[in-house]
Amino acid sequence: MNAPVPTVFTVFAPHFDAELGIARFGYALGDLHFEERLAFPPGWNAENAHTEAFGRILNLTALVLGVSYFKLLAPFTISAPTIGLTPSERAFILDIYENGLGEFYARNGLKRFGQIALETPDAAAAPVPAPKLAARTLLPIGGGKDSLVSVQLLESAEIPFTPFAVNPKGPILTSIEKIGLPPLYVTRTLDPEMIRLSGTPGFYNGHVPSTAINSMIASLVALLYSYDRIILSNERSASEGNVVFDGREANHQHSKSLDFERLIAGVLSDATGGGLGYFSLLRPFSEARIAAIFARETRFDRVFSSCNRNFRLSGHDGPLWCGNCPKCHFVFLILAPAMEKPRLLGIFGRNLLDDADKEAAYRELTGLAGQKPWECVGEILEAAACLYRLSEQAEWADDVIVSRLKGDLLTHYGRPALERAYEELMADSPDHLVPSSLASRMGLDAA
Numbered sequence: 001m002n003a004p005v006p007t008v009f010t011v012f013a014p015h016f017d018a019e020l021g022i023a024r025f026g027y028a029l030g031d032l033h034f035e036e037r038l039a040f041p042p043g044w045n046a047e048n049a050h051t052e053a054f055g056r057i058l059n060l061t062a063l064v065l066g067v068s069y070f071k072l073l074a075p076f077t078i079s080a081p082t083i084g085l086t087p088s089e090r091a092f093i094l095d096i097y098e099n100g101l102g103e104f105y106a107r108n109g110l111k112r113f114g115q116i117a118l119e120t121p122d123a124a125a126a127p128v129p130a131p132k133l134a135a136r137t138l139l140p141i142g143g144g145k146d147s148l149v150s151v152q153l154l155e156s157a158e159i160p161f162t163p164f165a166v167n168p169k170g171p172i173l174t175s176i177e178k179i180g181l182p183p184l185y186v187t188r189t190l191d192p193e194m195i196r197l198s199g200t201p202g203f204y205n206g207h208v209p210s211t212a213i214n215s216m217i218a219s220l221v222a223l224l225y226s227y228d229r230i231i232l233s234n235e236r237s238a239s240e241g242n243v244v245f246d247g248r249e250a251n252h253q254h255s256k257s258l259d260f261e262r263l264i265a266g267v268l269s270d271a272t273g274g275g276l277g278y279f280s281l282l283r284p285f286s287e288a289r290i291a292a293i294f295a296r297e298t299r300f301d302r303v304f305s306s307c308n309r310n311f312r313l314s315g316h317d318g319p320l321w322c323g324n325c326p327k328c329h330f331v332f333l334i335l336a337p338a339m340e341k342p343r344l345l346g347i348f349g350r351n352l353l354d355d356a357d358k359e360a361a362y363r364e365l366t367g368l369a370g371q372k373p374w375e376c377v378g379e380i381l382e383a384a385a386c387l388y389r390l391s392e393q394a395e396w397a398d399d400v401i402v403s404r405l406k407g408d409l410l411t412h413y414g415r416p417a418l419e420r421a422y423e424e425l426m427a428d429s430p431d432h433l434v435p436s437s438l439a440s441r442m443g444l445d446a447a
């Protein structure tokens with residue numbers, strides 16, 4: 001693409017229509033104007049929409065949702081003339097536009113770190129009155145194994161929750177049907193002009209921090225329908241990045257990382273006078289450990305999918321698992337040591353580890369070639385340790401990928417490192433923000 005014309009990205013004051021339950025977010029990029037909309041389901045508390053806390057969260061949401069429009073030209077200045085920010089809110093928004101878009105910059109060769117000016121008025125860091133929120137849990141559901149493991153854990157601890165999703169489709173809908181609890185759904189409508197322009201000559205395209213976006217929408221829901229905590233299902237493996245670019249680690253999953261969780265939890269708490277909690281229940285766990293917990297139950301086997309092809313805005317009419325993307329390859333690999341082989345083959349409809357065409361893909365996942373794929377996959381050493389473990393199991397050892405990679409894994413990492421890594425994957429990390437009362441009910445090490 002030719003060098004874009006430098007310009008300013010403007011974020012206008014958002015508006016929530018408390019009669020219709022619709023929030024509108026306006027943006028400008030030079031002469032281009034965009035509007036994104038959120039439609040909330042019936043039952044919102046109009047009184048809560050008039051609280052200072054709701055106004056603060058709505059403003060922050062406007063800035064976070066702005067990434068989709070900003071990325072068309074990625075200018076150096078973001079201006080929000082009507083949105084006052086405290087110092088910690090400013091740091092949070094800059095983190096979204098710098099690290100949340102890290103993959104986008106790295107893949108487009110754009111250097112923006114430390115160079116983005118965020119022009120907004122200052123807001124006093126004075127305490128915000130806490131809105132009245134019921135002691136209830138909102139649980140975002142992504143249709144994959146992670147949020148369903150949170151379902152399993154909350155159910156075992158007898159903690160009630162409400163499933164929540166933005167633009168639910170495919171595996172999200174079928175998983176929530178299996179959960180059997182009434183959900184809350186928000187309809188998000190991106191400006192179609194932004195989607196049309198994305199990647200056309202003169203405009204960039206790329207990844208946006210979707211968990212940050214869904215989390216802000218969840219926060220609005222928490223205030224409107226009275227929930228005092230949002231429980232995410234982000235694993236500890238999500239904190240590992242993909243490549244170093246422009247002096248920083250770019251992480252496809254930045255908004256699922258522990259650093260991001262700390263930032264957003266602090267900002268949401270401050271903006272609601274301490275009223276709203278936010279943490280990930282799965283932070284102590286590796287992906288491999290999550291797979292082992294998932295495997296304890298068969299209830300979601302035919303309805304869940306971690307394959308992101310299901311979640312494209314335009315829909316998807318292919319199989320639940322495409323079998324050809326890094327996420328399918330990775331999830332197959334980590335479920336393999338955790339469940340009976342026929343069960344796993346039933347879920348995926350084929351054996352991805354006995355397909356010679358996938359050798360290059362598994363070499364990338366396990367660190368034997370290339371770089372960690374730009375997808376929601378676990379740590380490189382995690383994938384290597386799981387593949388090595390399979391090579392020690394009779395039912396997997398002769399499968400083509402397992403037998404071909406075993407020797408290279410041993411040469412590259414050494415047996416003791418691979419064995420130790422698998423043990424560590426199964427141990428809980430104390431590095432999490434799960435409140436101590438819940439952590440002790442779940443038998444986790446204290447934060």
Ligand SMILES: CC(=O)N[C@H]1[C@@H](OP(=O)(O)OP(=O)(O)OC[C@H]2O[C@@H](n3ccc(=O)[nH]c3=O)[C@H](O)[C@@H]2O)O[C@H](CO)[C@@H](O)[C@@H]1O[C@H](C)C(=O)N[C@@H](C)C(=O)N[C@@H](CCC(=O)O)C(=O)O
Nearest residue numbers: 068198206207208209210211253254255308311312313376
């Ligand atoms: C479903 C998916 O993986 N989409 C990624 C894909 O986009 P694609 O063009 O194949 O399909 P659409 O998602 O329908 O997007 C159409 C265009 O719209 C833009 N767009 C979409 C959503 C949005 O919120 N803002 C947007 O501007 C998009 O850029 C397209 O031009 O490739 C894109 C480019 O790399 C990705 O940005 C799409 O990712 C979605 C935003 C998405 O929701 N992805 C999640 C499944 C995802 O990747 N989650 C991460 C967590 C990342 C995090 O930090 O939170 C994960 O699971 O690892």
Ligand SMILES: Nc1ncnc2c1ncn2[C@@H]1O[C@H](COP(=O)(O)OP(=O)(O)OP(=O)(O)O)[C@@H](O)[C@H]1O
Nearest residue numbers: 140141142143144145146147165166214232233306
């Ligand atoms: N459409 C959505 N609406 C609300 N929350 C979502 C949505 N998609 C993902 N999430 C939430 O975002 C977080 C990250 O999603 P992620 O895709 O990693 O989880 P998952 O779908 O549960 O599992 P998997 O990693 O197996 O796909 C999770 O807490 C998930 O519940």
